[in-house]
Amino acid sequence: MKGKHQRLIxxxxxxxxxxxxxxxxxxxxxxxxxxxxxxxxxxxxxxAPGTAFRLGGxxxxxxxxxxxxGINIRxxxxxxxGSLPVAYAGVTPDLFREGSGVVxxxxxxxxxxxxxxxxxxxxxxxxxPRELEGMKYDEETHKIEQKPQ
Amino acid sequence: MIxxxxxxxxxxxxxxxxxxLVAAWAGIARAETDLVRLVRPVAVTQGLLTGxxxxxxxxxxxxSDMSVALVAQNSHSMKPWLYKFAGTWGNHEGSMxxxxxxxxxxxxxxxxxxxxxxxxxxxxTLGAQALISLGFYAFLLFASNPFARLxxxxxxxxxxxxxxxxxxxxxxxxxxxLGYVGLSVAFSFAVGALVTxxxxxxxxxxxxxxxxxxxxxxxxxxTAGSYWAYYExxxxxxxxxxxxxxxxxxxxxxxxxxxxxVSVLATRDGLRAWTVMLAVVAFSMSMVGTxxxxxxxxxxxxxxAVDPRRGSFILILLALYIGGALALFALRVGAVREGNRFExxxxxxxxxxxxxxxxxxxxxxxxxxxxxxxxxxLGTKVSVxxxxxxxxxxxxxxxxxxxxxxxxxxxxxxxTLRSVARRVAVPALVAVAVLATVLAWAxxxxxxxxxxxxVAAALVGVxxxxxxWGRNLRRTPLFTYGMVLAHLGCxxxxxxxxxxxxxxVEKLVAARPGDxxxxxxxxxxxxxxxxxxxxxxxxxxxRFDVSQGTGKVQEIRPQARFFAxxxxxxxxSALLTRWNGQLYVVLGDSLDDGRWQLRIWWxxxxxxxxxxxxxxxxxxxxxxxxxxxxxxxRLRRRGQAESYA
Numbered sequence: 001m002k003g004k005h006q007r008l009i010x011x012x013x014x015x016x017x018x019x020x021x022x023x024x025x026x027x028x029x030x031x032x033x034x035x036x037x038x039x040x041x042x043x044x045x046x047x048a049p050g051t052a053f054r055l056g057g058x059x060x061x062x063x064x065x066x067x068x069x070g071i072n073i074r075x076x077x078x079x080x081x082g083s084l085p086v087a088y089a090g091v092t093p094d095l096f097r098e099g100s101g102v103v104x105x106x107x108x109x110x111x112x113x114x115x116x117x118x119x120x121x122x123x124x125x126x127x128x129p130r131e132l133e134g135m136k137y138d139e140e141t142h143k144i145e146q147k148p149q
Numbered sequence: 150m151i152x153x154x155x156x157x158x159x160x161x162x163x164x165x166x167x168x169x170l171v172a173a174w175a176g177i178a179r180a181e182t183d184l185v186r187l188v189r190p191v192a193v194t195q196g197l198l199t200g201x202x203x204x205x206x207x208x209x210x211x212x213s214d215m216s217v218a219l220v221a222q223n224s225h226s227m228k229p230w231l232y233k234f235a236g237t238w239g240n241h242e243g244s245m246x247x248x249x250x251x252x253x254x255x256x257x258x259x260x261x262x263x264x265x266x267x268x269x270x271x272x273x274t275l276g277a278q279a280l281i282s283l284g285f286y287a288f289l290l291f292a293s294n295p296f297a298r299l300x301x302x303x304x305x306x307x308x309x310x311x312x313x314x315x316x317x318x319x320x321x322x323x324x325x326x327l328g329y330v331g332l333s334v335a336f337s338f339a340v341g342a343l344v345t346x347x348x349x350x351x352x353x354x355x356x357x358x359x360x361x362x363x364x365x366x367x368x369x370x371x372t373a374g375s376y377w378a379y380y381e382x383x384x385x386x387x388x389x390x391x392x393x394x395x396x397x398x399x400x401x402x403x404x405x406x407x408x409x410x411v412s413v414l415a416t417r418d419g420l421r422a423w424t425v426m427l428a429v430v431a432f433s434m435s436m437v438g439t440x441x442x443x444x445x446x447x448x449x450x451x452x453x454a455v456d457p458r459r460g461s462f463i464l465i466l467l468a469l470y471i472g473g474a475l476a477l478f479a480l481r482v483g484a485v486r487e488g489n490r491f492e493x494x495x496x497x498x499x500x501x502x503x504x505x506x507x508x509x510x511x512x513x514x515x516x517x518x519x520x521x522x523x524x525x526x527l528g529t530k531v532s533v534x535x536x537x538x539x540x541x542x543x544x545x546x547x548x549x550x551x552x553x554x555x556x557x558x559x560x561x562x563x564x565t566l567r568s569v570a571r572r573v574a575v576p577a578l579v580a581v582a583v584l585a586t587v588l589a590w591a592x593x594x595x596x597x598x599x600x601x602x603x604v605a606a607a608l609v610g611v612x613x614x615x616x617x618w619g620r621n622l623r624r625t626p627l628f629t630y631g632m633v634l635a636h637l638g639c640x641x642x643x644x645x646x647x648x649x650x651x652x653x654v655e656k657l658v659a660a661r662p663g664d665x666x667x668x669x670x671x672x673x674x675x676x677x678x679x680x681x682x683x684x685x686x687x688x689x690x691x692r693f694d695v696s697q698g699t700g701k702v703q704e705i706r707p708q709a710r711f712f713a714x715x716x717x718x719x720x721x722s723a724l725l726t727r728w729n730g731q732l733y734v735v736l737g738d739s740l741d742d743g744r745w746q747l748r749i750w751w752x753x754x755x756x757x758x759x760x761x762x763x764x765x766x767x768x769x770x771x772x773x774x775x776x777x778x779x780x781x782x783r784l785r786r787r788g789q790a791e792s793y794a
Contacts, residue, residue: 006490010423014505021509024541025516032537033520036530054532070659070740090657091383091737091746094718105534 034105040082042108049108055084055116056103064098077102077114088116152217152296155205159246159296162198162253163286165191166279169256173276177269177344188275189260195282196257203250206295207237216302219243219295225308225714227685235319236309241443241459242295244322248439249285251330256282259334259359265780266338266355267347274341281333284466292462308714311686317377325370325397329435331363332400335407336432339425340474343481348421353414354780356428358773360411364404365769371397372762383720383735385655385750387646387758390538392447395518396438399511403431406507409500417561419488419497422478423504429474434511436467447521492563499556506549513541543598550605550643553636554612576612583607595651602647610640627775635768642761648754659744669751671732672696676704678736678745686712688721691736691745695725707736731755 036054037045047053055077063076071090075098076083086104096102096119104116169191176185209217210233213226223240224233232239238247256278263271289295338356342348374397379387388394407427413420441447444460491497517533524531558572584604587595613636616629654669666673674694681690688710696702707723725732730753737746 007422007487010501013501014508017505017509018512021512022516025513028513028537028541029517029520029533032540033524033531033533034536036532052536066740070742070744070746071657091735091748094720105532 038079038082039077039084040079042084042114043082047108049110052105052107054103054105055086055114056101057083059096059098059100059102061098074113077104084114085112086114086116088119090119092119151205151208151212151214152298155202155209156294156296158198158202158205159249159286159290162195162202163283163290165195165198166282166286169195169279170276170283173272173279176272177276185272188272192256192260192275192278195279196253196255196260199250199253203237203246206243206246207234209296210234210237210243213306215304215306216299218297218299221299221303221306223306223309225306225685227305227714228309228314229684231316231319232309232314236313238322238326239309239313239318242289242293244326245285245289245293245443246295247323247326248330249282249289251326252278252282252285252333255330255334259337263355265351267345267351269345270338270341270347270352272341273344274337277337277340277344278334281337281470284470288459288462288466292459306714308685308712310715311710311712311717311719312381314685314712315377315381317373317381321370321373321377324366324373328363328365328367328370328404329400329438331359331366332404332428332432332435334359335363335404335428336470336474339428340477343425343477343485346481346484348414348425348485350415350418353411353424354776357408357411357415358776358780360404360408360428361769361773361776364401364408365766365773367397367401367404368762368769369766371401372759372766375762376759380722380724380733381719383722383748385653385733385735385748385752387649387755390517390535392518393442395514396441399514399518400431400434400438402507402511402514403427403434406504406511407431409503409507413497413500414488417489417491417497419491420501420504421488422482422485425482425485426478427504429471429478430511433467433471434515436463436470437515440464440467441518447518491561494559494564494566494569496556496559496561496564499552499559502552503549503556506545506552510542510545510549513545514538517541539598546643547598547601547605550609550639553639554608557632557636558612558615572615573612576608576610576615579611580604580608591651599647599651602643603651606640606644606647608640609643610637613637613640627778628772629775631768631770631772631775633768634771635765638761638764638766638768640761641757641764642759645754645757645759645761649752649758652753653755654751656747656749658747658749659740660747661742661744666747666749668749670698671749671751673732673734673749675745675747678739681708683710685714686710689736689739691723691734691747693723693734695732695734697727697732705732705734707734709736726756729753 034052034054036056037047038057039055042053042055057077057079060076060078060083063074065074067073072087073089073092074085074087077086078084086106087109088104088106103120104114105118105120106114106116109115169188172184172187172191175181176188206219209220210224211230213220213224213233215221215226219240219242223243224236228236236243238244256275259271259275259278263274266274335356338352338359342352374394375387378389378394379385407424410420410424410427414424440460440463443463446460517537520533521531554576555569555573559569584600587600587603613633616633617625656666656668658666660666660675662675662677664675666675672695676692676694679690679692681688688708690706690708693705693707694702695705703725705723705725708721710719710721711717712719720735720737723734725734730751733750733752735748737748739745
């Protein structure tokens with residue numbers, strides 16, 4: 001690295017690295033970013049089975065069913081305009097309840113069931129996932145209202 | 150009275166910060182020597198006052214003074230004293246006061262202990278520190294006053310989030326804040342040096358211990374936080390690429406890069422402008438981190454004490470400080486002369502590659518963290534999680550490990566490929582041997598990243614010791630040991646990560662007391678479930694007799710706790726640590742037929758992850774002591790020389 005302009009060389013290397021990083025990030029984001037859908041959005045977008053996305057909505061009252069092995073559970077997630085059946089194997093987070101908000105990572109099976117690989121926990125009983133802001137569950141009518149955002 | 154005294158101390162400290170700024174400015178711009186003499190004592194007093202204010206808040210928490218709004222909202226008289234004490238910073242206002250106190254104490258430290266910096270740069274640095282502090286005083290006093298009274302006083306408090314009621318709270322946030330705010334010192338140094346145009350080796354030597362100190366604190370804070378999340382959340386994971394975790398990782402990456410470029414500047418007087426730039430970037434990352442954590446703008450599993458309105462205040466501060474520093478940099482970078490040159494094969498070049506890779510990694514993490522915000526503004530909601538971060542960070546981290554193996558055995562200024570190759574030959578052979586062993590013994594494909602991780606860990610593990618080969622171990626300076634230890638820590642930690650992701654065994658069952666579960670060479674006998682009670686919680690406690698192979702039987706007791714104030718369930722996992730890994734048992738929900746959900750993991754060598762983090766921190770501490778010792782001796786010699794003259 002002889003020559004007068006080592007600084008220039010270093011700066012160009014840095015710029016090349018920077019552009020490389022941005023390109024790498026963009027291509028990785030295209031493949032790996034998971035979209036967030038509520039059940040009705042997932043239906044409207046006709047998400048292909050196997051494509052990972054994040055599902056958010058309310059756990060429908062009375063829909064949680066446990067299999068006899070004690071591990072597999074199924075429940076319905078609804079956003080008031082549509083609902084999706086969800087299957088999950090594992091221990092649900094402490095704040096997972098019927099009639100309460102839930103966010104799950106996973107993908108659709110060919111039969112249209114959302115297979116959750118992870119159910120995201122909240123740390124705080126007042127905390128609502130940002131994606132679900134404005135959703136409210138009506139205890140009496142079992143209806144979900146969505147405030148305009 | 151206590152609250153009012155604390156508030157008064159804060160106002161006084163803020164006024165002193167303003168005085169410190171004016172005096173420093175007058176001293177630099179107009180050479181007014183009378184005012185300049187004020188700067189250091191004022192900085193010391195300001196530090197003491199912030200410490201006093203913080204003590205006052207702590208006292209309010211310890212006494213459970215429910216007439217103070219913050220205490221009433223976040224504490225409870227029945228809480229164990231440790232969490233009253235640590236609860237001081239387990240909320241927004243308290244943690245910002247902690248931030249301001251650390252900043253004040255850091256300014257005090259610069260004023261008291263910094264001896265090697267040129268006088269003008271020293272004053273300018275203190276001026277810059279005062280300027281940053283002022284913004285945070287404003288934030289504290291106008292937007293998040295921790296001492297606000299509640300009228301009438303509450304009968305009792307609302308309690309602290311039970312997930313935070315853990316000894317981890319006493320250690321993790323303060324260390325992380327020491328690191329975050331320690332980087333503000335590096336920032337002030339950079340601004341000071343730009344103001345006086347003295348960016349040189351002496352400046353780097355003065356800045357280095359501060360950078361090292363902040364970096365050690367960040368390292369330990371992240372390590373502790375990772376372990377805390379690992380055992381408290383009960384998910385068995387140690388890193389989730391959550392925005393809040395990234396918020397602590399990004400300053401660490403910048404600080405790591407800065408640490409290495411400062412060493413080039415101190416030793417070889419190269420990379421002048423770049424080092425200054427990195428100091429600005431590192432503190433920017435601290436502020437971005439604080440903004441992300443405090444504003445709750447991103448969905449996070451660690452979202453505590455969030456307040457979106459206050460986020461915009463931090464964002465404005467961030468824009469002002471970073472914009473100002475970058476403008477100053479642009480104005481003055483022409484005056485920073487080019488430092489010493491170096492060859493393409495040299496320690497400097499290796500450190501440049503290290504810096505580039507770290508910066509690229511930082512950029513990728515930043516883009517991934519902020520991408521959801523960007524798309525949300527455009528109307529689509531996305532989440533960026535482990536698939537993205539692992540696929541982009543994995544290869545770059547592996548590249549870093551390769552440079553880490555080669556760099557320390559490369560000579561400064563100029564070296565030849567042939568001699569470098571000779572020095573890394575043995576580590577490379579060990580790495581190949583590990584590759585062959587893993588392929589032969591792992592019993593199946595373990596995935597490309599874990600495999601390469603194990604190989605890189607072996608390479609670095611051996612190569613990190615190379616700087617000690619053929620040296621007189623007693624005469625080797627302490628900071629060389631520090632470097633060796635820190636690099637070894639990287640290898641140890643990486644080995645733990647790779648082993649955990651490749652060899653963990655998970656078992657998910659529903660069982661009733663009396664059942665025996667066998668997994669990964671362990672026998673887990675579920676004996677009973679008992680109700681137990683703690684100071685402010687009740688729990689169902691599972692009793693398990695576990696043994697590995699024919700080894701001795703030990704009892705472990707995971708719990709499902711219920712806290713009444715505020716009403717919350719938490720999972721207390723039970724961990725059994727052996728030299729070769731950890732058994733991790735979680736008691737899940739109870740089923741109607743008397744069975745309980747159990748989640749059992751065997752995680753081989755998972756503890757290496759945090760042991761490595763500890764080694765890295767210890768290496769940093771040794772380096773600080775070593776550098777300090779040398780600087781001290783140099784000063785003493787100079788003093789003697791002067792007295793002889």
